[in-house]
Amino acid sequence: MDTVRYPEGHVLLRHLARELPVISHGHGVYLFDKQGRSYLDGSAGALVASVGHGNREVAARIHEQLVKVAYVNGTHFTSEVTEELAARLCAQAPPGLDRAAFLGSGSEVTEAAIKFARQLWVERGEPRRSKVIARVPSYHGNTLFALSLSGRPHYKKFFGPLLSEVVTTAAPYPYRSGLQDYAREGADHYARLLEETIAREGPETIAAFIAEPVIGSSAGAAVPPPGYFAQVGEICRRHGILTIADEVMCGCGRTGSFFASTPLGFEPDALVLGKGLSGGYVPLSALLVKGAHLEEMRQGSGGFMHAQTYLQAPSMTAAGVAVLDYFEKHDLVSHAARVGAYLQRRLREALLPLPGVGAVEGVGLLAGVELVEDKATKRPFPRARKVVEGLLGALFAEGLILWPNTGHADGENGDLVMVGPPLVITEGDVDELVEKLARGIMQHMERR
Numbered sequence: 001m002d003t004v005r006y007p008e009g010h011v012l013l014r015h016l017a018r019e020l021p022v023i024s025h026g027h028g029v030y031l032f033d034k035q036g037r038s039y040l041d042g043s044a045g046a047l048v049a050s051v052g053h054g055n056r057e058v059a060a061r062i063h064e065q066l067v068k069v070a071y072v073n074g075t076h077f078t079s080e081v082t083e084e085l086a087a088r089l090c091a092q093a094p095p096g097l098d099r100a101a102f103l104g105s106g107s108e109v110t111e112a113a114i115k116f117a118r119q120l121w122v123e124r125g126e127p128r129r130s131k132v133i134a135r136v137p138s139y140h141g142n143t144l145f146a147l148s149l150s151g152r153p154h155y156k157k158f159f160g161p162l163l164s165e166v167v168t169t170a171a172p173y174p175y176r177s178g179l180q181d182y183a184r185e186g187a188d189h190y191a192r193l194l195e196e197t198i199a200r201e202g203p204e205t206i207a208a209f210i211a212e213p214v215i216g217s218s219a220g221a222a223v224p225p226p227g228y229f230a231q232v233g234e235i236c237r238r239h240g241i242l243t244i245a246d247e248v249m250c251g252c253g254r255t256g257s258f259f260a261s262t263p264l265g266f267e268p269d270a271l272v273l274g275k276g277l278s279g280g281y282v283p284l285s286a287l288l289v290k291g292a293h294l295e296e297m298r299q300g301s302g303g304f305m306h307a308q309t310y311l312q313a314p315s316m317t318a319a320g321v322a323v324l325d326y327f328e329k330h331d332l333v334s335h336a337a338r339v340g341a342y343l344q345r346r347l348r349e350a351l352l353p354l355p356g357v358g359a360v361e362g363v364g365l366l367a368g369v370e371l372v373e374d375k376a377t378k379r380p381f382p383r384a385r386k387v388v389e390g391l392l393g394a395l396f397a398e399g400l401i402l403w404p405n406t407g408h409a410d411g412e413n414g415d416l417v418m419v420g421p422p423l424v425i426t427e428g429d430v431d432e433l434v435e436k437l438a439r440g441i442m443q444h445m446e447r448r
Contacts, residue, residue, distance in 0.1 A: 026053025043403035047420040050276030065318035074312030097288040106248035106274035107141030109285035117208040123300035135171035137218035153411035175359040186225025203239035213260040216249035217405035220368020229266035252276035256337030256364035278319040340364030356445040380409040388415035
């Protein structure tokens with residue numbers, strides 16, 4: 001079997017009108033299917049494969065743990081690899097984050113972070129603090145409350161009655177901010193909008209504010225304006241609101257710093273990681289919290305009221321330790337910063353002059369390319385034309401895998417291409433990626 005197309009097989013496929021090649025193996029930034037075709041994985045799958053495909057060093061370390069013990073109930077036992085991963089993450093985390101829990105996905109760990117914040121307010125005798133402020137556009141996961149937090153209105157078409165109401169404020173989005181000078185005016189502008197939102201809702205009702213330090217696919221790797229998180233942190237502290245950094249996509253070295261929050265001056269009360277933390281070798285996510293907050297729970301109800309089947313499983317945490325070891329051995333974060341700067345420059349030089357390319361944003365090995373029908377007015381393509389789907393389909397046929405996003409311009413329309421290759425990518429690989437992407441855009445826009 002070289003390909004699968006619905007209704008073949010028994011897998012519940014997400015797309016029911018697409019033929020899927022069967023992958024045989026991967027190596028570095030490349031995947032190979034059973035028909036002998038190769039693909040440059042320019043998005044690291046779903047921005048997951050941080051240490052590349054077919055990484056024998058990492059796989060061997062996971063295997064060592066699997067033959068010792070793969071699973072224990074995290075409420076009964078701990079393990080050396082779990083303790084080591086927690087200690088190493090907390091040692092380099094933003095100030096005060098000195099406790100870690102491990103789960104299986106970004107969505108799960110986002111839910112856990114919100115539950116932690118809510119429980120803390122109940123422990124403190126402030127049960128009215130139940131609201132969470134999220135930003136639009138944003139994305140925080142696919143379980144129901146994480147999806148509720150995600151500023152993507154088009155999800156409500158199917159799941160609206162199941163979603164919770166959350167409070168929203170505008171996310172920093174340089175291409176569509178409407179500001180004359182985003183870098184100079186942006187921090188004050190978006191901080192003022194947050195302050196107005198808090199005043200309208202009542203600060204005594206708000207438990208937490210959640211934000212991606214560098215926005216992922218929802219706003220095309222948008223970087224906040226200078227000073228934004230300093231102002232956000234001051235506002236939230238003044239009103240007693242807990243802050244949560246969502247680094248599921250932008251963390252673990254992708255922006256050229258292990259934690260994306262650090263160079264941006266974001267010092268959150270909780271932080272979540274996922275995706276690149278295990279490099280895709282097993283499911284793994286992490287919640288980092290402050291020990292001082294956990295101590296409040298110990299003195300109150302006695303502990304954090306959250307557990308899931310694979311909480312702290314050593315098979316998962318062994319992958320995290322193996323990935324951290326690989327990062328250190330190969331100085332991968334510095335490599336990502338250096339090659340990431342090259343990627344950002346090459347993308348801007350090659351793509352911004354092209355028809356249909358409105359913006360290229362990003363930092364490190366995380367970038368977004370926004371496609372528009374009219375560059376002068378920034379008018380997006382009508383969603384019915386499915387521009388980004390057509391482009392990425394054509395690129396896939398040419399052996400380049402990238403990640404799409406839609407709906408960011410106005411909640412329905414908008415086309416984004418996300419670039420986020422494995423952190424092991426070389427400058428030569430970057431050249432191949434950019435050349436294929438530029439050629440694909442030129443050909444695709446000519447047909448538009």
